Amino acid sequence: MTAPTDTTGxxxxxxxxxxxxxxxSPVANPSGLGQSEELLTINMGPHHPATHGVLxxxxxxxxxxxxxxxxLIGYLHTGIEKxxxxxxxxxxxxxxxxxxxxxxxxxxxxxxxxxxxxxxxEVPKRAQYLRVIHMELNRIMSHLFWFGTSxxxxxxxxxxxxxxxxxxxxxxxxxxxxxxxxxxRYFQIGGVIEDIPGGGWVDRCRAFVKELPTRVAQFxxxxxxxxxxxxxxxxxxxxxxxxxxxxxxxxxxxxxxxVEWDLRKAQPYSSYDDFEFGVPLGAVGDNFDRMxxxxxxxxxxxxxxxxxxxxxxxxxxIVDDRKVALPPRHELATSMEAxxxxxxxxxxxxxxxxxxxxxxxxxxxxxxxxxxxxxGSSKPARVHIRDSSFxxxxxIADMCRGGYxxxxxxxxxxxxxxxxxxxx
Amino acid sequence: xxxxxxxxxxxxxxxxxxxxxxxxxTAHSNDYGSxxxxxxxxxxxxxxxxxxxxxxxxxxxxADEYPHEPRLAVHYELLDMNRPDRVAIKLRVPVDAPHxxxxxxxxxxxxxxxxxxxxxxxxxxxxxxxxRRILMPEDYExxxxxxxxxxxxxxxxxxxxxxxxLHYAE
Amino acid sequence: MEVTRTPVGxxxxxxxxxxxxxxxxxxxxxxxxMSDEELEEYVRSRVLTTTLDQALTWARSNAIFPATxxxxxxxxxxxxxxxxxxxxxxxxxxxxxxxxxxxDLLILSGRVSIKMAPIIRRxxxxxxxxxxxxxxxxxxxxxxxxxxxxxVPADKFLPVDVHVPGCPPRPEAVMYGVLKLRxxxxxxxxxxxxxxxxxxxTIEVLGTEGVPNGGGSIxxxxxxxxxxxxxxxxxxxxxxxxxxxxxxxxSA
Numbered sequence: 001m002t003a004p005t006d007t008t009g010x011x012x013x014x015x016x017x018x019x020x021x022x023x024x025s026p027v028a029n030p031s032g033l034g035q036s037e038e039l040l041t042i043n044m045g046p047h048h049p050a051t052h053g054v055l056x057x058x059x060x061x062x063x064x065x066x067x068x069x070x071x072l073i074g075y076l077h078t079g080i081e082k083x084x085x086x087x088x089x090x091x092x093x094x095x096x097x098x099x100x101x102x103x104x105x106x107x108x109x110x111x112x113x114x115x116x117x118x119x120x121x122e123v124p125k126r127a128q129y130l131r132v133i134h135m136e137l138n139r140i141m142s143h144l145f146w147f148g149t150s151x152x153x154x155x156x157x158x159x160x161x162x163x164x165x166x167x168x169x170x171x172x173x174x175x176x177x178x179x180x181x182x183x184x185r186y187f188q189i190g191g192v193i194e195d196i197p198g199g200g201w202v203d204r205c206r207a208f209v210k211e212l213p214t215r216v217a218q219f220x221x222x223x224x225x226x227x228x229x230x231x232x233x234x235x236x237x238x239x240x241x242x243x244x245x246x247x248x249x250x251x252x253x254x255x256x257x258x259v260e261w262d263l264r265k266a267q268p269y270s271s272y273d274d275f276e277f278g279v280p281l282g283a284v285g286d287n288f289d290r291m292x293x294x295x296x297x298x299x300x301x302x303x304x305x306x307x308x309x310x311x312x313x314x315x316x317x318i319v320d321d322r323k324v325a326l327p328p329r330h331e332l333a334t335s336m337e338a339x340x341x342x343x344x345x346x347x348x349x350x351x352x353x354x355x356x357x358x359x360x361x362x363x364x365x366x367x368x369x370x371x372x373x374x375x376g377s378s379k380p381a382r383v384h385i386r387d388s389s390f391x392x393x394x395x396i397a398d399m400c401r402g403g404y405x406x407x408x409x410x411x412x413x414x415x416x417x418x419x420x421x422x423x424x
Numbered sequence: 425x426x427x428x429x430x431x432x433x434x435x436x437x438x439x440x441x442x443x444x445x446x447x448x449x450t451a452h453s454n455d456y457g458s459x460x461x462x463x464x465x466x467x468x469x470x471x472x473x474x475x476x477x478x479x480x481x482x483x484x485x486x487a488d489e490y491p492h493e494p495r496l497a498v499h500y501e502l503l504d505m506n507r508p509d510r511v512a513i514k515l516r517v518p519v520d521a522p523h524x525x526x527x528x529x530x531x532x533x534x535x536x537x538x539x540x541x542x543x544x545x546x547x548x549x550x551x552x553x554x555x556r557r558i559l560m561p562e563d564y565e566x567x568x569x570x571x572x573x574x575x576x577x578x579x580x581x582x583x584x585x586x587x588x589x590l591h592y593a594e
Numbered sequence: 595m596e597v598t599r600t601p602v603g604x605x606x607x608x609x610x611x612x613x614x615x616x617x618x619x620x621x622x623x624x625x626x627x628m629s630d631e632e633l634e635e636y637v638r639s640r641v642l643t644t645t646l647d648q649a650l651t652w653a654r655s656n657a658i659f660p661a662t663x664x665x666x667x668x669x670x671x672x673x674x675x676x677x678x679x680x681x682x683x684x685x686x687x688x689x690x691x692x693x694x695x696x697x698d699l700l701i702l703s704g705r706v707s708i709k710m711a712p713i714i715r716r717x718x719x720x721x722x723x724x725x726x727x728x729x730x731x732x733x734x735x736x737x738x739x740x741x742x743x744x745x746v747p748a749d750k751f752l753p754v755d756v757h758v759p760g761c762p763p764r765p766e767a768v769m770y771g772v773l774k775l776r777x778x779x780x781x782x783x784x785x786x787x788x789x790x791x792x793x794x795x796t797i798e799v800l801g802t803e804g805v806p807n808g809g810g811s812i813x814x815x816x817x818x819x820x821x822x823x824x825x826x827x828x829x830x831x832x833x834x835x836x837x838x839x840x841x842x843x844x845s846a
Contacts, residue, residue, distance in 0.1 A: 046710065046713060047663060047694075047713065047714075047717055048692075049662050049692035053664065053665070053666075053669070054665060054710060073558060073559065074557075074558055074559040074560060074561070074707070074709050075707060075709050075710040075713070076665060076666055076704070076705065076707055076710065077559040077560065077707050077709065077744050078666075078705050078707060078733075078740050078742070078744050078745055079568060079575075079576075079740065079742040079743055079744035079745070080740060081569065082568055082569055082573075082575060082742060082743070082744075083575065083740050083741075083742050085571075086575055094739060095739060095740070098666070098667055098739065101666055101667035101670060102670065117454055117455075117456070118453075118454070120454055145670065145673075149673070160676075160677075161677060161678050164673070164674060164676075164677030164678065164679075165677065165678055165679070167674070167677075168674075168677070168679050171674075181671075181764065182667060182670065182671065182762050183667065183761065183762070245479070245480060246531070246532045246533065247532050247533050248480070248481060248482070248532075248533025261505060266505070266508045267508055267510075355453055356458070356487075356499075357453075357454075357456055358456070358482075358483065358499070358501050358510075358512060359456075360482065367482060369482060369483055369501070371483070371485055371487075371499065371501075373487055381487070381489075381571075382487040382488070384483075384485045384486075384487075386482060386483035386485065386501070390536065390537075390540075391483075391533055391536070391537070393536070394532070394533065394535055394536050419666070420666050420667065423559060423707070424559075560709070560744075561708065561709045568743055568744070573743075574743070575741075575742050575743065576742050576743030576744075577737065577741035577742050577743070578736075578737050578741060578746075578747060
């Protein structure tokens with residue numbers, strides 16, 4: 001750059017001298033005024049377009065580099081666990097569903113599975129397969145929503161509309177089966193509340209899972225060729241797998257760093273061992289691997305659903321024990337006993353002998369565990385959901401230290417935190 | 425999920441290293457085993473179980489065993505990824521002296537989870553790097569998840585109540 | 595006066611002739627060659643007259659910018675509203691503004707916890723008049739499924755124009771609520787319910803004066819509340835430690 005010509009004849013002004021004294025030297029003297037570097041702590045959230053929900057972050061910055069990060073949560077705390085202690089066992093299901101609000105079938109399954117193991121209820125095979133189908137559809141739906149909003153965060157906005165479109169098909173299936181798109185109260189203690197409708201539900205589901213791999217391939221085509229997205233994701237946010245294990249991280253985050261741990265394979269529940277599916281793993285553990293693992297998981301879920309639809313057995317959809325599950329509606333007109341059972345279950349619920357149980361399932365974000373403590377009455381004494389996002393959030397500081405703010409946004413998107421589960 | 429004999433062997437191992445009175449009891453039902461220990465031995469017990477292979481701490485959560493004393497219970501769910509196997513460790517502290525040694529320095533996953541137990545139950549974890557409320561507002565008084573804490577809530581007032589002169593705060 | 599209507603582009607020749615006539619009329623008008631009656635006719639057929647009020651409400655109601663404010667499960671259905679099946683952009687809410695200064699509409703989608711309520715109030719105060727609120731879902735309107743110590747209904751701390759029931763409400767239901775709000779804006783530019791319920795504008799007060807319990811370090815806000823409404827008294831059943839809104843004093 002040539003020096004500007006001096007037209008005043010007075011020589012360089014003080015300002016010009018100051019300007020020319022500034023060099024691109026390291027951080028120690030950024031403004032050329034002799035000031036030392038300073039750390040700035042700013043507050044992101046809880047109302048922020050890029051935090052997924054009401055998450056507040058205190059970010060300590062050195063220029064644009066994140067030196068430290070502290071998440072502050074509790075802005076969505078709803079006291080669900082305390083409310084659960086006030087309700088009979090079957091009334092807890094809709095409350096627990098609303099915790100991790102993208103994975104409602106999983107929340108319900110974690111709780112219902114815990115109670116079934118505590119009481120010792122055997123769920124019929126058809127109900128197990130139906131549960132698997134719905135859970136895997138929910139997994140695909142959750143990953144689609146995550147994908148759309150994450151791409152919105154990193155700037156590839158059009159993918160939001162594409163993934164929401166796919167989601168609508170799944171929500172239509174949920175609505176046909178249970179009457180509600182979201183928070184369906186479909187899983188009950190002992191099985192599912194109702195059989196899937198005839199008249200094409202299975203065909204529509206099959207058509208959807210047949211088309212899903214092409215859609216995922218289209219998503220990959222769009223993102224993997226987007227240079228900006230790749231720059232924002234590759235090599236960013238790497239934490240080594242031992243540190244992740246120490247922090248208790250599970251799910252796609254752990255699998256992206258190469259640890260093969262999936263509760264559906266390791267400790268199968270609800271007939272998952274009847275199905276053949278792969279567990280996608282990442283190599284490096286950066287944001288790109290996290291995205292790739294979740295996209296691949298959608299395809300694996302489609303395989304599981306197809307196998308489940310092919311092998312769907314006939315039979316009851318809820319356990320026969322009338323002390324635990326409601327009798328079918330048509331019997332109430334003819335059988336006095338059924339009426340009494342129905343009355344007892346709806347007004348008081350069933351009693352569970354004192355005991356406690358923790359059992360975990362594989363949710364879309366990791367290990368979703370439920371601890372149920374019974375004290376002999378018809379209401380649980382303690383219901384605690386070990387939410388995967390709550391534990392995964394502890395890794396955000398390690399993932400973001402040393403990166404830029406822009407990387408913080410991308411990493412937060414890839415972490416997939418759901419504040420409903422974090423705050424409960 | 426160790427079978428009953430496996431659980432007793434684990435408990436025996438803990439007794440051998442930590443003393444006979446360290447283990448209060450064991451419970452096993454339907455493939456789920458839990459060992460109750462005295463609160464002061466928690467770090468040592470978890471370290472011993474880590475040597476046994478249970479290297480992943482799944483969950484740290486609390487419960488209030490009102491009206492049985494000591495009331496406040498803390499549960500630690502451990503997972504062995506290689507076998508795979510789960511076991512639970514439980515301890516109980518009274519309300520008037522609710523101090524437990526924090527395991528967060530050696531098990532980083534317990535950081536937020538112990539803060540949650542402190543916030544909702546009032547169990548103080550000594551040695552925790554940053555013990556503050558996590559879910560409730562910082563200046564909240566009381567520990568909501570305790571059984572004797574009221575559930576709270578609003579009476580739902582409809583418009584015709586307003587016409588009768590009733591307002592929310594009455 | 596007879597108004598003759600010709601179908602648009604009846605034949606290409608007619609349309610061309612029509613255009614030529616209009617151009618010729620325009621030239622005459624600009625040159626000042628039109629007589630008074632012709633000029634009046636010219637203006638009447640081309641200019642839409644209205645009151646300023648109506649024009650403003652038409653503009654406001656057809657371009658309501660929602661603030662991106664998702665709290666919980668209802669936020670998922672609100673984002674589905676932005677999706678292509680029920681496109682909220684076709685009623686004008688294309689741009690969801692992140693900054694409250696640029697937003698008109700606050701859709702409270704989800705449960706409002708006691709920790710979040712002062713923050714929502716602060717965001718609401720930062721929005722510029724005219725502003726509206728939709729309480730989406732059962733939780734924000736009236737505690738919803740959870741009636742406990744941790745959440746608060748939205749009516750307690752900010753004026754709500756439209757309540758949309760549901761848990762969560764279908765996107766169609768939210769759309770209906772937004773359209774109802776639009777009708778409200780168009781028919782009543784001076785929303786009458788605010789006068790009835792003394793829910794006038796709000797002002798932001800930084801600091802702790804007038805707040806019971808000292809208020810701590812939370813900034814508080816005051817609402818213009820009309821006289822004659824009894825101040826809420828703290829009741830012992832409410833959980834301890836809950837900071838209640840300050841006693842409302844109407845200020846100038």
